[in-house]
Amino acid sequence: MKLRHILLAEDSPMDVELTLEALQEHHNITVTEDGEAALDYLYHRGVHANREPGNPDLILLDLKLPKLNGLQVLEQIKKCDLLRTIPVVVLTSSKEQSDLKTAYDLGANAYVVKPVVFEQFMDAVRQIGQFWAGLNEIPPAVPSARN
Amino acid sequence: MCRSPDLYSRSNVEFRQAGFLGLNLNSGMTWDDAPSGSDAHFVRLFRKASKFLAWSAILLTVLGLADWLSAYFWPNYHLLHGTAFPHHPLIPLLSVLVSGLVALSVQSHPQRTRWVQAGIGACLFGIGIVAEVPFIGNQLGLRGFSEWVTLLLGFAIGAGASRMTLIGYVRQLSLFVLFFLSGLIVIEHIFETAATSSHMLEYVRTPWTIAFSNLLVGHALLFQHPNFGIMRLVSGNGVGCHIMRRLLPSVILLLIFFGWLLAYGGAKSWYPSSFGEALYAILSAAGFTGILLFTAASLNRLDDERRERERELRRSQNQLQSVLDNIPSIICIKDPAGRYLMVNATFVEVTGFSPETSMGKTVHDPLPEVTSQVVDRGYNQAFIMGGPVHSVEVIPQPSGFRTYLTAHFPLLNSEGEAYAACGVYTDITDLKRQEEEIQRLNLSLQEKTIRQEAANHELEAFSYSVSHDLRAPLRHIAGFGQLLAQRNRDKLDEKSLHYLDVIQTSVTRMGMLIDDLLSFSRASKVELSPKRIDTAELVAEVRAELEAQHSGNAIRWEIGTLPGIQGDPAMIRLVWVNLLSNAIKYSSKNPHPHITIAYGPAEDESGAFWVRDNGAGFDMRYADKLFEVFQRLHSNQEYEGTGIGLAMVRRILERHGGRIWAKSAPGEGAYFYFVLPAAFPPGTTTTAEGDRA
Numbered sequence: 001m002k003l004r005h006i007l008l009a010e011d012s013p014m015d016v017e018l019t020l021e022a023l024q025e026h027h028n029i030t031v032t033e034d035g036e037a038a039l040d041y042l043y044h045r046g047v048h049a050n051r052e053p054g055n056p057d058l059i060l061l062d063l064k065l066p067k068l069n070g071l072q073v074l075e076q077i078k079k080c081d082l083l084r085t086i087p088v089v090v091l092t093s094s095k096e097q098s099d100l101k102t103a104y105d106l107g108a109n110a111y112v113v114k115p116v117v118f119e120q121f122m123d124a125v126r127q128i129g130q131f132w133a134g135l136n137e138i139p140p141a142v143p144s145a146r147n
Numbered sequence: 148m149c150r151s152p153d154l155y156s157r158s159n160v161e162f163r164q165a166g167f168l169g170l171n172l173n174s175g176m177t178w179d180d181a182p183s184g185s186d187a188h189f190v191r192l193f194r195k196a197s198k199f200l201a202w203s204a205i206l207l208t209v210l211g212l213a214d215w216l217s218a219y220f221w222p223n224y225h226l227l228h229g230t231a232f233p234h235h236p237l238i239p240l241l242s243v244l245v246s247g248l249v250a251l252s253v254q255s256h257p258q259r260t261r262w263v264q265a266g267i268g269a270c271l272f273g274i275g276i277v278a279e280v281p282f283i284g285n286q287l288g289l290r291g292f293s294e295w296v297t298l299l300l301g302f303a304i305g306a307g308a309s310r311m312t313l314i315g316y317v318r319q320l321s322l323f324v325l326f327f328l329s330g331l332i333v334i335e336h337i338f339e340t341a342a343t344s345s346h347m348l349e350y351v352r353t354p355w356t357i358a359f360s361n362l363l364v365g366h367a368l369l370f371q372h373p374n375f376g377i378m379r380l381v382s383g384n385g386v387g388c389h390i391m392r393r394l395l396p397s398v399i400l401l402l403i404f405f406g407w408l409l410a411y412g413g414a415k416s417w418y419p420s421s422f423g424e425a426l427y428a429i430l431s432a433a434g435f436t437g438i439l440l441f442t443a444a445s446l447n448r449l450d451d452e453r454r455e456r457e458r459e460l461r462r463s464q465n466q467l468q469s470v471l472d473n474i475p476s477i478i479c480i481k482d483p484a485g486r487y488l489m490v491n492a493t494f495v496e497v498t499g500f501s502p503e504t505s506m507g508k509t510v511h512d513p514l515p516e517v518t519s520q521v522v523d524r525g526y527n528q529a530f531i532m533g534g535p536v537h538s539v540e541v542i543p544q545p546s547g548f549r550t551y552l553t554a555h556f557p558l559l560n561s562e563g564e565a566y567a568a569c570g571v572y573t574d575i576t577d578l579k580r581q582e583e584e585i586q587r588l589n590l591s592l593q594e595k596t597i598r599q600e601a602a603n604h605e606l607e608a609f610s611y612s613v614s615h616d617l618r619a620p621l622r623h624i625a626g627f628g629q630l631l632a633q634r635n636r637d638k639l640d641e642k643s644l645h646y647l648d649v650i651q652t653s654v655t656r657m658g659m660l661i662d663d664l665l666s667f668s669r670a671s672k673v674e675l676s677p678k679r680i681d682t683a684e685l686v687a688e689v690r691a692e693l694e695a696q697h698s699g700n701a702i703r704w705e706i707g708t709l710p711g712i713q714g715d716p717a718m719i720r721l722v723w724v725n726l727l728s729n730a731i732k733y734s735s736k737n738p739h740p741h742i743t744i745a746y747g748p749a750e751d752e753s754g755a756f757w758v759r760d761n762g763a764g765f766d767m768r769y770a771d772k773l774f775e776v777f778q779r780l781h782s783n784q785e786y787e788g789t790g791i792g793l794a795m796v797r798r799i800l801e802r803h804g805g806r807i808w809a810k811s812a813p814g815e816g817a818y819f820y821f822v823l824p825a826a827f828p829p830g831t832t833t834t835a836e837g838d839r840a
Contacts, residue, residue: 118629
């Protein structure tokens with residue numbers, strides 16, 4: 001199976017480690033530690049100015065991110081014509097109804113609360129990867145966003 | 148306490164007295180401007196009579212002139228008089244004519260004719276004087292009785308233009324002199340028809356036409372001002388005026404008639420003169436007696452009417468006084484000089500002064516200086532403004548400062564002048580205090596609300612933080628513990644694996660606690676949006692959901708008729724989820740779990756929902772602890788749980804205005820009852836609205 005490209009925006013190194021544990025076998029994963037870095041990556045800015053062209057197949061987005069938070073990043077992505085087709089799965093600890101509602105209002109494709117129990121967590125992340133970065137099809141020929 | 152109105156209120160007699168007899172010497176007023184005391188009906192009648200008399204005088208004068216002319220040209224033909232005019236009648240006739248016209252025009256245009264009136268009056272007066280100067284009068288053959296009358300008419304007309312009261316009285320006097328003179332001639336003429344000759348007529352040489360028309364025009368001039376002077380005695384509405392109107396014309400006419408009868412009977416030799424005189428005397432006595440009887444009867448009738456009116460007045464005064472006395476406000480009426488005319492019982496109560504001691508006194512007498520200044524200001528403003536003045540005053544009292552809502556308004560007489568002012572003082576000290584207290588409470592409530600809102604906000608931030616941040620490390624502990632176990636499964640001994648297992652269990656339990664705590668805090672603070680809920684449907688849904696997760700012995704469910712309720716669907720759902728999952732959990736060790744759900748009377752409540760299970764039950768000694776946060780009656784080994792479910796149920800029900808209680812005994816199952824104030828009686832069709840989240 002072709003390695004699909006996932007952008008993981010997550011500030012907690014431990015969560016990153018656990019997520020990578022679940023996903024890295026089958027996916028090519030880029031990690032950004034804050035909201036701004038995530039957008040920089042998508043827009044080929046800053047340290048990511050010279051990255052390979054092409055959008056990720058999936059964005060896993062934590063809500064509690066330094067600098068720009070997850071919801072702000074989500075808003076930017078879904079407002080941008082070149083990025084909005086990328087599936088964004090919010091992967092967060094927050095069970096708050098307000099977060100859930102805002103995320104969907106802003107156009108999140110899925111909202112998953114990180115399970116506390118390890119097996120459930122691994123299972124959930126794997127399933128996300130399988131579905132969104134495996135089974136799910138997105139429109140082709142989306143030019144890479146540059147600004 | 149004596150509440151006789153006579154004691155409390157000095158009647159306004161003194162105000163009426165100002166208009167007594169109409170002898171108002173206030174020179175600023177015109178004669179006709181003072182109608183008080185006069186009867187409007189009679190005033191109108193006299194004005195009409197004045198016009199009628201003026202027209203009659205003019206007509207008679209024209210006839211007199213025609214007669215004089217006819218006698219002049221045709222000495223043997225006489226229109227009115229048996230004999231020719233003994234002297235030149237032109238001046239008296241013309242003076243009557245002019246006077247009649249003046250009487251008419253003055254009534255139509257009182258202001259415009261003032262100077263004309265004065266001029267004409269002066270002319271006639273002048274002619275009268277000139278005619279009476281012996282030398283000139285004798286030369287012209289004018290000097291006689293009629294010229295005196297012309298002089299009087301001239302004065303009456305001229306004086307009519309003046310606004311001075313004194314001149315008005317002299318004018319009326321001059322007219323009475325005129326009536327005396329002219330009346331004498333007229334009566335003499337009437338008697339002449341009876342007597343053969345009259346020396347008197349020989350002397351005055353005045354024809355009856357002139358005398359009679361003088362009489363008519365004199366009355367026309369007198370009746371011009373029915374409100375003034377002596378006329379008020381006739382046109383007024385007093386008893387004296389009533390007598391005047393009845394007695395005066397009848398006495399005059401009766402005396403003339405009897406006098407004529409005496410003369411006529413004597414001339415015709417119907418009876419000897421002594422009998423005639425006796426007849427005159429007895430007829431006069433009888434006539435007067437009749438008139439007096441008639442007048443007395445009519446006066447008595449008037450008196451009865453007046454007494455009835457007085458009774459009415461007293462009744463309404465009593466009514467008014469008892470209303471005034473029972474009003475909890477101070478009410479007092481004062482004249483412009485500041486003297487009390489009326490005070491009510493509250494005034495007496497507050498000031499401690501009796502009506503007798505305060506009546507007629509000024510405000511400074513019964514009240515202390517500071518108070519009276521405030522009170523005076525209110526009354527003065529009412530007099531100045533001429534209308535009601537409202538204010539709030541703080542007035543010192545022996546008991547301390549009191550706040551009064553005051554209203555002062557002038558009391559007007561029929562002329563629209565303020566003769567007194569009324570002050571109403573309502574003590575609003577207590578109201579004011581209460582208002583201040585309410586304001587203070589409101590303010591502190593607002594402060595509390597702000598603090599509460601801030602606390603709520605903090606709590607929200609806190610619970611968000613708990614939700615997000617507490618879970619993350621737990622996940623890490625669990626995750627890395629598990630990774631550790633996977634990695635070293637072969638190297639770890641059984642004990643180490645057990646430790647890792649304990650870590651996993653604790654983490655899971657911690658996660659549950661966090662979730663339940665968050666649910667509890669949400670149930671406490673989330674805004675309720677009440678909708679109509681079909682309880683039966685909701686219970687069926689919850690039961691199906693819980694049964695799907697249940698893996699123990701098959702449960703026997705018994706569900707009665709459940710009424711619909713009004714409540715927040717998500718919250719009420721939590722109530723049922725917790726109660727039913729509790730029932731399932733605690734009866735799970737019974738080989739035949741049996742859960743009953745019903746609605747019916749319980750304890751003091753006419754209708755309560757209840758859930759019964761045949762599970763472990765509990766000791767009623769600990770019933771209080773049941774609904775408190777983190778309080779459990781069973782160990783976690785026995786029955787898993789966080790100790791939050793029932794606390795949350797109670798919180799939700801309380802927020803809906805309801806309550807929950809439980810009954811049980813160890814090993815005998817448990818009853819959980821709850822009531823909601825918005826419960827509808829069973830059988831009510833309910834329509835489920837909104838989502839069933």
